[in-house]
Amino acid sequence: xSYGFMTIYWRDMIRFVRFKTLLVSSLLQPALWLAFFxxxxxxxxxxxxxxxxxxxxxxxxxxxxxxxxGIIAMTTLFTSLFGGIVILFDKNxxxxxxxxxxPMDRNHIIFxxxxxxxxxxxxxxxxxxxxxxLIGTAFFAGFTPLQTxxxxxxxxxxxxxFALGFLFLSAAIAISMESPEGLQGVITLLTMPIFFASxxxxxxxxxxxxxxxxxxxxxxxxxITGIRYFAIGPDFIALGKHYVYxxxxxxGAFGGLSIFTLIMFAFAYWRFKKAVVT
Numbered sequence: 001x002s003y004g005f006m007t008i009y010w011r012d013m014i015r016f017v018r019f020k021t022l023l024v025s026s027l028l029q030p031a032l033w034l035a036f037f038x039x040x041x042x043x044x045x046x047x048x049x050x051x052x053x054x055x056x057x058x059x060x061x062x063x064x065x066x067x068x069x070g071i072i073a074m075t076t077l078f079t080s081l082f083g084g085i086v087i088l089f090d091k092n093x094x095x096x097x098x099x100x101x102x103p104m105d106r107n108h109i110i111f112x113x114x115x116x117x118x119x120x121x122x123x124x125x126x127x128x129x130x131x132x133x134l135i136g137t138a139f140f141a142g143f144t145p146l147q148t149x150x151x152x153x154x155x156x157x158x159x160x161x162f163a164l165g166f167l168f169l170s171a172a173i174a175i176s177m178e179s180p181e182g183l184q185g186v187i188t189l190l191t192m193p194i195f196f197a198s199x200x201x202x203x204x205x206x207x208x209x210x211x212x213x214x215x216x217x218x219x220x221x222x223x224i225t226g227i228r229y230f231a232i233g234p235d236f237i238a239l240g241k242h243y244v245y246x247x248x249x250x251x252g253a254f255g256g257l258s259i260f261t262l263i264m265f266a267f268a269y270w271r272f273k274k275a276v277v278t
Contacts, residue, residue, distance in 0.1 A: 008112025066238040069227040070200030083117035084170030158226035165261035
Protein backbone atom coordinates (compact mmCIF):
# COMPACT_ATOMS: atom_id res chain seq x y z
CA UNK A 1 0.00 0.00 0.00
CA SER A 2 2.77 2.43 0.89
CA TYR A 3 4.39 1.73 -2.49
CA GLY A 4 1.46 3.34 -4.31
CA PHE A 5 1.54 6.30 -1.95
CA MET A 6 5.25 6.89 -2.52
CA THR A 7 4.86 6.42 -6.29
CA ILE A 8 2.38 9.30 -6.44
CA TYR A 9 4.70 11.40 -4.29
CA TRP A 10 7.92 10.75 -6.20
CA ARG A 11 6.25 11.13 -9.57
CA ASP A 12 5.01 14.60 -8.67
CA MET A 13 8.37 15.64 -7.17
CA ILE A 14 10.27 14.43 -10.25
CA ARG A 15 7.90 16.41 -12.45
CA PHE A 16 8.45 19.49 -10.25
CA VAL A 17 12.24 19.22 -10.55
CA ARG A 18 12.27 18.46 -14.29
CA PHE A 19 10.10 21.42 -15.29
CA LYS A 20 12.84 24.01 -14.85
CA THR A 21 10.63 27.01 -15.62
CA LEU A 22 8.08 25.98 -12.99
CA LEU A 23 10.83 25.23 -10.48
CA VAL A 24 12.63 28.55 -10.93
CA SER A 25 9.48 30.68 -11.05
CA SER A 26 8.00 29.07 -7.93
CA LEU A 27 11.19 29.81 -5.99
CA LEU A 28 11.91 33.22 -7.50
CA GLN A 29 8.46 34.80 -7.29
CA PRO A 30 8.21 35.00 -3.46
CA ALA A 31 11.77 36.33 -3.28
CA LEU A 32 10.82 39.09 -5.73
CA TRP A 33 7.74 39.95 -3.67
CA LEU A 34 9.89 40.26 -0.57
CA ALA A 35 12.66 42.19 -2.32
CA PHE A 36 10.55 44.70 -4.27
CA PHE A 37 7.21 45.05 -2.52
CA UNK A 38 8.62 44.49 0.98
CA UNK A 39 11.54 46.88 0.74
CA UNK A 40 9.54 49.56 -1.08
CA UNK A 41 6.66 49.49 1.40
CA UNK A 42 8.82 49.15 4.51
CA UNK A 43 10.57 52.44 3.80
CA UNK A 44 7.18 54.19 3.88
CA UNK A 45 5.57 52.38 6.81
CA UNK A 46 8.67 52.57 9.00
CA UNK A 47 8.77 56.37 8.61
CA UNK A 48 5.10 56.66 9.58
CA UNK A 49 5.53 54.60 12.76
CA UNK A 50 8.89 56.03 13.84
CA UNK A 51 8.83 57.70 17.24
CA UNK A 52 5.79 55.84 18.58
CA UNK A 53 6.06 54.82 22.26
CA UNK A 54 7.27 51.28 22.94
CA UNK A 55 5.89 49.33 25.95
CA UNK A 56 8.42 47.75 28.29
CA UNK A 57 9.52 44.27 27.23
CA UNK A 58 8.37 44.64 23.63
CA UNK A 59 10.58 45.25 20.61
CA UNK A 60 9.80 47.04 17.37
CA UNK A 61 10.08 45.20 14.06
CA UNK A 62 10.03 46.81 10.65
CA UNK A 63 7.39 46.28 8.03
CA UNK A 64 9.70 44.04 6.01
CA UNK A 65 9.84 41.59 8.91
CA UNK A 66 6.10 41.89 9.54
CA UNK A 67 5.11 41.16 5.96
CA UNK A 68 7.82 38.51 5.52
CA UNK A 69 5.61 36.10 7.46
CA GLY A 70 2.77 37.01 5.12
CA ILE A 71 4.90 36.23 2.07
CA ILE A 72 5.65 32.76 3.42
CA ALA A 73 1.93 32.21 3.94
CA MET A 74 1.03 33.65 0.53
CA THR A 75 3.50 31.36 -1.24
CA THR A 76 2.21 28.33 0.66
CA LEU A 77 -1.36 29.24 -0.27
CA PHE A 78 -0.60 29.58 -3.98
CA THR A 79 1.49 26.41 -4.10
CA SER A 80 -1.18 24.40 -2.29
CA LEU A 81 -4.16 25.63 -4.27
CA PHE A 82 -2.42 24.98 -7.58
CA GLY A 83 -1.17 21.58 -6.37
CA GLY A 84 -4.33 19.86 -7.57
CA ILE A 85 -3.77 20.85 -11.18
CA VAL A 86 -1.62 17.74 -11.70
CA ILE A 87 -4.74 15.66 -11.03
CA LEU A 88 -6.60 17.52 -13.74
CA PHE A 89 -3.78 17.00 -16.23
CA ASP A 90 -3.75 13.30 -15.38
CA LYS A 91 -7.51 13.18 -16.05
CA ASN A 92 -7.11 14.83 -19.43
CA UNK A 93 -4.20 12.60 -20.41
CA UNK A 94 -6.01 9.41 -19.37
CA UNK A 95 -3.57 8.48 -16.61
CA UNK A 96 -6.00 9.13 -13.77
CA UNK A 97 -8.37 6.54 -15.22
CA UNK A 98 -5.63 3.92 -14.89
CA UNK A 99 -4.75 5.03 -11.35
CA UNK A 100 -8.36 4.91 -10.16
CA UNK A 101 -8.80 1.46 -11.74
CA UNK A 102 -5.75 0.08 -9.92
CA PRO A 103 -5.99 -1.79 -6.58
CA MET A 104 -4.40 1.19 -4.83
CA ASP A 105 -6.66 2.85 -2.27
CA ARG A 106 -7.77 6.27 -3.45
CA ASN A 107 -6.55 7.72 -0.16
CA HIS A 108 -3.02 7.20 -1.43
CA ILE A 109 -3.62 9.53 -4.35
CA ILE A 110 -4.73 12.24 -1.95
CA PHE A 111 -1.86 11.69 0.49
CA UNK A 112 0.74 11.39 -2.28
CA UNK A 113 -0.28 14.72 -3.78
CA UNK A 114 -0.50 16.21 -0.29
CA UNK A 115 2.99 15.13 0.73
CA UNK A 116 4.56 16.39 -2.49
CA UNK A 117 2.85 19.76 -2.00
CA UNK A 118 4.08 19.96 1.58
CA UNK A 119 7.63 19.19 0.44
CA UNK A 120 7.48 22.01 -2.12
CA UNK A 121 6.11 24.37 0.53
CA UNK A 122 8.96 23.44 2.90
CA UNK A 123 11.54 24.24 0.21
CA UNK A 124 9.92 27.58 -0.55
CA UNK A 125 9.48 28.55 3.11
CA UNK A 126 13.13 27.83 3.92
CA UNK A 127 14.32 29.80 0.88
CA UNK A 128 12.11 32.78 1.80
CA UNK A 129 13.37 32.76 5.40
CA UNK A 130 17.00 32.61 4.26
CA UNK A 131 16.52 35.28 1.60
CA UNK A 132 14.56 37.45 4.02
CA UNK A 133 17.37 37.38 6.58
CA LEU A 134 19.81 38.20 3.77
CA ILE A 135 17.92 41.39 2.78
CA GLY A 136 17.23 42.55 6.33
CA THR A 137 14.22 40.84 7.93
CA ALA A 138 14.62 40.33 11.66
CA PHE A 139 13.65 36.67 11.63
CA PHE A 140 15.04 34.88 14.72
CA ALA A 141 16.79 38.10 15.86
CA GLY A 142 18.23 37.57 19.35
CA PHE A 143 17.34 33.87 19.32
CA THR A 144 19.74 31.25 20.65
CA PRO A 145 20.68 28.42 18.24
CA LEU A 146 18.21 26.12 20.03
CA GLN A 147 15.46 28.72 19.82
CA THR A 148 16.18 29.19 16.11
CA UNK A 149 15.93 25.46 15.43
CA UNK A 150 12.70 25.30 17.43
CA UNK A 151 11.39 28.34 15.54
CA UNK A 152 12.11 26.83 12.14
CA UNK A 153 10.50 23.54 13.20
CA UNK A 154 7.43 25.37 14.49
CA UNK A 155 7.07 27.34 11.26
CA UNK A 156 7.36 24.20 9.15
CA UNK A 157 4.75 22.44 11.31
CA UNK A 158 2.28 25.27 10.68
CA UNK A 159 3.17 25.38 6.98
CA UNK A 160 2.64 21.62 6.69
CA UNK A 161 -0.80 21.67 8.30
CA PHE A 162 -1.96 24.67 6.27
CA ALA A 163 -0.57 23.27 3.00
CA LEU A 164 -2.24 19.90 3.54
CA GLY A 165 -5.61 21.52 4.09
CA PHE A 166 -5.51 23.52 0.88
CA LEU A 167 -3.94 20.68 -1.10
CA PHE A 168 -6.85 18.45 -0.10
CA LEU A 169 -9.26 21.21 -1.14
CA SER A 170 -7.43 21.68 -4.44
CA ALA A 171 -7.47 17.93 -5.11
CA ALA A 172 -11.21 17.75 -4.42
CA ILE A 173 -11.89 20.63 -6.82
CA ALA A 174 -9.57 19.23 -9.50
CA ILE A 175 -11.13 15.76 -9.53
CA SER A 176 -14.52 17.45 -10.02
CA MET A 177 -13.44 19.74 -12.88
CA GLU A 178 -12.94 19.07 -16.58
CA SER A 179 -10.77 21.97 -17.76
CA PRO A 180 -7.63 23.70 -16.45
CA GLU A 181 -9.26 27.06 -17.18
CA GLY A 182 -12.18 26.24 -14.89
CA LEU A 183 -9.84 25.13 -12.11
CA GLN A 184 -7.74 28.25 -12.48
CA GLY A 185 -10.87 30.41 -12.28
CA VAL A 186 -12.03 28.73 -9.06
CA ILE A 187 -8.55 29.00 -7.51
CA THR A 188 -8.28 32.69 -8.40
CA LEU A 189 -11.72 33.28 -6.88
CA LEU A 190 -10.62 31.58 -3.64
CA THR A 191 -7.19 33.18 -3.43
CA MET A 192 -8.26 36.82 -3.34
CA PRO A 193 -10.54 36.76 -0.25
CA ILE A 194 -8.33 34.29 1.64
CA PHE A 195 -5.22 36.43 1.15
CA PHE A 196 -6.65 39.92 1.59
CA ALA A 197 -9.00 38.98 4.47
CA SER A 198 -5.97 38.01 6.56
CA UNK A 199 -3.26 39.82 8.49
CA UNK A 200 -0.61 39.04 5.86
CA UNK A 201 0.13 42.64 4.86
CA UNK A 202 -1.57 44.78 7.52
CA UNK A 203 -3.28 44.57 10.93
CA UNK A 204 -6.96 43.66 10.87
CA UNK A 205 -8.05 45.93 13.73
CA UNK A 206 -9.58 48.52 11.41
CA UNK A 207 -11.51 45.97 9.35
CA UNK A 208 -15.33 46.16 9.37
CA UNK A 209 -16.81 43.78 11.94
CA UNK A 210 -17.80 41.13 9.41
CA UNK A 211 -14.30 41.09 7.92
CA UNK A 212 -12.78 40.85 11.40
CA UNK A 213 -14.80 37.70 12.07
CA UNK A 214 -13.78 36.23 8.72
CA UNK A 215 -10.14 37.10 9.39
CA UNK A 216 -10.12 35.51 12.85
CA UNK A 217 -11.25 32.16 11.42
CA UNK A 218 -9.31 32.50 8.17
CA UNK A 219 -6.79 29.61 7.99
CA UNK A 220 -4.24 32.01 6.53
CA UNK A 221 -4.48 34.26 9.60
CA UNK A 222 -3.90 31.22 11.80
CA UNK A 223 -0.84 30.27 9.77
CA ILE A 224 0.62 33.79 9.90
CA THR A 225 0.06 33.95 13.66
CA GLY A 226 2.17 30.81 14.06
CA ILE A 227 4.90 32.03 11.71
CA ARG A 228 5.24 35.38 13.50
CA TYR A 229 5.33 33.73 16.89
CA PHE A 230 8.16 31.39 15.90
CA ALA A 231 10.08 33.81 13.64
CA ILE A 232 9.73 37.11 15.54
CA GLY A 233 8.73 36.21 19.07
CA PRO A 234 5.70 36.38 21.37
CA ASP A 235 5.90 40.12 22.08
CA PHE A 236 6.61 42.76 19.43
CA ILE A 237 5.34 45.99 17.89
CA ALA A 238 4.72 46.41 14.16
CA LEU A 239 2.93 49.23 12.33
CA GLY A 240 2.20 50.83 15.69
CA LYS A 241 0.29 47.79 16.97
CA HIS A 242 1.41 45.74 19.96
CA TYR A 243 1.28 41.99 19.28
CA VAL A 244 1.34 39.57 22.20
CA TYR A 245 1.01 35.83 21.57
CA UNK A 246 0.72 33.24 24.32
CA UNK A 247 1.37 29.49 23.97
CA UNK A 248 -2.39 29.00 24.23
CA UNK A 249 -2.91 31.34 21.26
CA UNK A 250 -0.47 29.30 19.20
CA UNK A 251 -1.98 25.98 20.29
CA GLY A 252 -5.42 27.32 19.36
CA ALA A 253 -4.16 28.47 15.93
CA PHE A 254 -2.59 25.08 15.23
CA GLY A 255 -5.72 23.32 16.45
CA GLY A 256 -7.83 25.45 14.12
CA LEU A 257 -5.62 24.53 11.17
CA SER A 258 -5.83 20.86 12.14
CA ILE A 259 -9.63 20.96 12.16
CA PHE A 260 -9.63 22.73 8.79
CA THR A 261 -7.28 20.09 7.34
CA LEU A 262 -9.42 17.20 8.61
CA ILE A 263 -12.53 18.75 7.08
CA MET A 264 -10.75 19.25 3.75
CA PHE A 265 -9.49 15.67 3.80
CA ALA A 266 -13.02 14.38 4.38
CA PHE A 267 -14.20 16.53 1.46
CA ALA A 268 -11.41 15.26 -0.82
CA TYR A 269 -12.03 11.66 0.23
CA TRP A 270 -15.74 12.02 -0.58
CA ARG A 271 -15.02 13.54 -4.00
CA PHE A 272 -12.48 10.83 -4.90
CA LYS A 273 -14.86 8.08 -3.82
CA LYS A 274 -17.50 9.55 -6.11
CA ALA A 275 -15.09 10.22 -8.99
CA VAL A 276 -15.64 8.43 -12.27
CA VAL A 277 -13.05 9.18 -14.97
CA THR A 278 -13.84 7.98 -18.49
